[in-house]
Amino acid sequence: MKLIAHASAETPFITPDGAQRRILSYSDNLMLVQFSFAANAKSWEHSHPHEQIGYVVSGEIDFYMEGHAPVRLLAGDSYYVPGDVRHYIATYAETVLVDCFTPQRADFLA
Numbered sequence: 001m002k003l004i005a006h007a008s009a010e011t012p013f014i015t016p017d018g019a020q021r022r023i024l025s026y027s028d029n030l031m032l033v034q035f036s037f038a039a040n041a042k043s044w045e046h047s048h049p050h051e052q053i054g055y056v057v058s059g060e061i062d063f064y065m066e067g068h069a070p071v072r073l074l075a076g077d078s079y080y081v082p083g084d085v086r087h088y089i090a091t092y093a094e095t096v097l098v099d100c101f102t103p104q105r106a107d108f109l110a
Contacts, residue, residue: 001027002024003025005022007034010023017041017043018037019035020036021033021108022036029102029104030102030104031101031102031105031108032099032100034057034096034099035096035098037097038094039091039093041090042090042091043089045086045088046086047087048101048105048107049083050101051080051081052101053078053080053099056077056078056096058075058096059074059091059097060095061073061089061092061097064087065079065081065086065087067085
């Protein structure tokens with residue numbers, strides 16, 4: 001469990017697609033994570049059993065989710081991904097996303 005987190009003080013983990021992932025506050029049932037992407041980056045298409053809600057802090061992305069048309073999202077926009085649904089993003093500018101997962105992403109802590 002982590003009650004308080006300062007994103008700028010958290011050591012980033014570099015993901016296989018080049019994003020910086022910072023684990024923020026979490027419990028066993030809920031986790032908040034910040035992702036920072038370079039311009040013109042693309043995450044890999046993936047799924048996980050966790051529900052996910054994301055918020056675009058800054059930047060511009062195309063959000064792709066299985067069964068839905070791609071959507072352009074800008075700062076202030078948000079998205080929801082049900083568990084086990086394939087999804088990914090493509091960025092058009094440097095982008096910061098904050099994602100909330102339930103339950104906790106134990107794989108991010110390993």
